[in-house]
Amino acid sequence: METASNIIGPAESVLASFMGPPVHVALDYINPVMNAVFDGLFMVLSFASPAVVLVILSALIGVLMLLIWRYTSNQKAIKDVRNQIAAHLLATRLFKDNLAVTFRAQRKIVTQALRLLVHSIKPMIIMFIPFVLLMSQIGYHYEFRPFHPGERIHVVATLKPGLDDAALLGPGSTLKLPEGLSADRFDPCRAIPIRTADWRLTADRPGAFPLVFGQGSDTLELVVHVSDPAQTDADGFVRVSAVRGGTVLDRVLYSADPSIPESSIYESIQVRYQHRTTPILGYKVHWLLSLFVLSIVFALVFKPFMKVHI
Amino acid sequence: MRLFQHIGESRSLLLRRLPTCGGAKSTVRRSAALIGFAGLALVLTLSSAGCDRSSAADPASGNLTASKPKAKHKKTLILGCDGMDPKLVRRLIDEGRLPHFAKLEQQGGFKPLTTSIPPQSPVAWSNFITGANPGVHGIYDFIQRDLDAKREGANVRARQSTTIDIPAAEPLFEFPLNDYRFTSADLNPFAVGVQPVLTRAGVPFWDYLDERGIPIQMYKLAANYPPSESKHGHMCCLAGMGVPDALGTLGTFQHFSTEYSTKQDVKGGRHDRIRMDLQNGGYVIYLKGPPNSYKPVSRRTGLPPELEVSVYVYPDPDRPCAKLVWTNEGVAADQTVEIVLNVGEWSEWKEIHFLHTPAGPVLTTMVRFYLQKLKPDPESPEIAVFVTPLNFVPTSPAAVISEPAGFVSEIGEAVGHFHTQGFAEQFNARYENDLSDAEYKAQADLILEENFALMDYALKRYVDGVLFFYFSSTDLQAHIFWWDSEHPHPFRSAADAARYMGVIERVYERMDEALAKCMDALGDDATYIVMSDHGFGNFRRQFGLNTWLRNEGYLVSEKGVLEGERDASGNWKSSTRWNRTKAYGLGLNGIYLNIAGREREGIVRPEDRVALCEEIKARLLAVVDPENPSVHPIRYVYRREECYSGDKLADAPDLIIGYEKDYRCSWQTGLGHFDREVVFDNKEAWSADHCVAHDLVPGILLSNRKITKDDPALIDVAPSILAEYGIETPESMEGRPMLGPGGGGG
DSSP states (O other): OOOHHHHOOHHHHHHHHHHHHHHHHHHHHHHHHHHHHHHHHHHHGGGSOHHHHHHHHHHHHHHHHHHHHHHHSOHHHHHHHHHHHHHHHHHHHHTTTOHHHHHHHHHHHHHHHHHHHHHHHHHHHHHHHHHHHHHHHHHHHHTEEOBOTTSEEEEEEEEOTTOOHHHHHTGGGOEEOOTTEEEOTTOOEEEGGGTEEEEEEEESSOEEEEEEEEETTEEEEEEEEEOOTTOHHHHTTOOOOOEEEOOHHHHHHHOOSOOOOTTOSEEEEEEOOEEOOOOBTTBOOOHHHHHHHHHHHHHHHHHHHHTOOO | OHHHHHHHHOOOHHHHTSOOOOHHHHHHHHHHHHHHHHHHHHHHHHHHHHHHHSTTTOGGGTTTTTTOOOOOSOEEEEEEETTOOHHHHHHHHHTTOOHHHHHHHHHSEEEEEBOOSSOOHHHHHHHHHHTSOHHHHOOOSSEEEOTTGGGGTOSOOEEESSEEEEOOOOOSOEEEETTEEEEHHHHOTTOOOOEEEEOOOSOOHHHHHHTTTOOEEEEEETTOOSOOOOSSSOEEEEEOTTOOOTTSSSOOEEEEETTOOSOEEETTEEEEEOEEOTTTSSEEEEEEEEEOTTSOOOTTTSSOOEEEEEEEEEEOSSSSEEEEEEEEOOSSOOEEEEEEEETTEEOOOEEEEEESSTTOOEEEEEEOEEEEEEEOOSSSOEEEEEEOOOEEOTTSOSSOOEESTTHHHHHHHHHOOOOOSSOOSOHHHHHTTSSOHHHHHHHHHHHHHHHHHHHHHHHHHOOSEEEEEEEOHHHHTHHHHOOOOSSOOSSSOHHHHHHHHHHHHHHHHHHHHHHHHHHHHHOTTSEEEEEOSOOOEEEEEEEOHHHHHHHTTSOOBSSOTTOEEEOTTSOEEESBOGGGOOEEEETTTEEEEOBBTTBTTOOBOGGGHHHHHHHHHHHHHHOOBTTBTTOOSEEEEEEHHHHOOSTTGGGSOSEEEEEOTEEEEOTTTTTTOOOSSSEEEOOSSOOEEOOSOGGGSOEEEEESEEEOOSSOBGGGHHHHHHHHTTOOOOTTOOOOOOEEEEOSOO
């Protein structure tokens, strides 16, 4: 499984040091609400396959984008700018024999395009955070697929830096397994230099299996989802939270769970799920790209009816 | 439309003078757009839903069969079991251990299948493919004399028989950038790199089926890399034996150990030490890729430095397991990969990415790791990690290994990663004692299971026409584990030798299971052919052919036929005195004469060729084994014109040697080297072979059709397949159809 922490380099850690705590706190309040809303939404949409749901979501997001744009942007100014651009474009066509007019019109087109960009900044900024949260929620359902019975489930607990080896060899290596999950005979494998304990688990049946890491008061829970491979469509509506804790991006993109308390010895807990593919028209495109393209297409189609200028 | 709509609404003076588009028309178009988009969304939705149910979305669901069209053509299955021996098959059938083989025999027949001369896989499978002798297809050995050797100033070079590489054109210019070296080819999107070319001549049997619209699917076909083109689009082929690894070799494993002090190249692999990672703790191994052609050439080695990926090994302090971590560098982002292995455990396939420059390209490969030894004692750690050769990733191979090129990706999507390299079993690692018998067996069994998964896929995909499936396990497990001699095994006790012979028997039983799967899938109306390219025998004694030629005065060389060095001015200085050399051995069964006008420094007059051949032949046949003077190590020697005919005859060795039972050419002979003695014991783990006289190691032919020929041969199989579809034996083939009607019940 690729998580943000293992695909992004030092720049992200700098970002984490500034934004980490506030983001974690904010998500602790936002995620439960969003989880409940999207769990309900996906339950309602469970009549359709994941691909169909993705198309429906794209349409809803397209409409939502238009609404936000309409009420957060200066529609009149955008309309004027667009008209100006159109006019200057026409001028370049009509007066193509007059170089002076053509160059002046082109210069004005560039100027108006920059103005259009400026007018777009405010709605884009306003849209950014809700859309990241939306994408995260959709991602919990589309980025990874649940394991299947018999598949190997790789779980990694990473301890905070600065702890002594005993923390890793003792409480850091403690995992309480629910019935239905079994661990490899030598688990966990502890890598002291990088402060990780790795388990390789196997489920003997489908289900949601809570893993409890740690001892005493310092325990953390993360649920592992295992589904029946024959019911592939049903997989689409399981919310898979692959990480607990981790970096800011891990938290935003892959973790629907509460943050790890400051007092805990754990930095993160990760379950290495397999990536899911949701083919559209037979093409295996990443769900985010499908959603992005489809929502823009829907927005362009709905734009004239909602009388929105973009 | 959008432009004029804006214009119509504009208050600009300029715009007011312009005609506007009618609003009604615009509305109609909007509605049309909306309806069109709704339709598109519906199609999208429905098609997506359909895809989800397809096998592509979930190969495990087995839905490939659900959408299969109805069969239009006859069904023919060919199960190619490399090296399957008729003696052992006979015994196991008689013991009731191969029930489905027995069923075929009852319905049709079972006969030994005359193999090729010499009985080597590339030659034999080329006989099968073309229905013709090597004089037609030009494949005579694993290793052949390179006819282009003269270009490089050498008298003789060796090359792989079935594939040659056409080098890329010299770039027009080079330019440095930072630490890298770019060439004009990097600026040319149409530049062509090194091109592998299939040297096999003749017409493959599938061409005749292809042109008649009969579908052909072949999996892991030997001696067909790069895969030959389907001219009419009805042939799919996944190439097998002959497909290189990502280093361009036939398979280079990498074995890392704390016991090694330096890096060393060994037969079919590399040894390197595991180093302490002083900066981060743990240990590190450097996994080598191919030379980075974007780096300047090193003065010391004459090659650019190799691409490299550092794999960090973190042993658990007191449990027999370790975590391996590496970073697959990419242009946009890097990806860290972590795996955990217990001692004695093979990893799943894991991708290894080699980034040539920060801007790319990336060579994507995959390997399996094996944690062989782990004692992380800080004072004297003992750690060993074995890494398989760098295979191409089936879903995005860096070379064309199937026809059509996307066929391998389709298979990869459905079944996951599998060995793409032709020789997947790590026999060279066993030869070097880097893997024990048990470890080799475990690795070879992984390949057998992979092939079963491929076969499941093939059977689901198959509708009609010809389906060929190849298994290597019957050959490459036999080379290591076969022993049925009354003589003691080179290093195994009698009990162990018998136990490991049992491994081969188990593999044969698995082939019976494979046939059972096919029979279940294809039904009773299909034609079944189970065949092998040759049989097997013990390899107890070695014959140093070049040593004998040197002792007899035919070959004058210090270090070996191909050895030599370039002098300061770049001229090749051979270790062989070609002006005194009449004959030399190259490959496993061939002797070439040093003919004037053919070899650059040839001394044998063409008119003396036959006489010299007869002289060498007589003397070779007279050689006796000093261990037992009643035994002649060489059973037959043929002049090439005695056993071959065709357009490619000139490429053949002048003499072809058929060794007696228990004998084979020495390990040093193949590449023209010498041994201390002429006849001596083979003490290697590779203790069985088939590169002997062809009549000692026939293959097998089993079919549910009556076998009408008394002595069917490999070259008869292709005409028989064509006859199944009513195609007369073409002129390009020498074999004749040999299958009659079924014997009932099938």
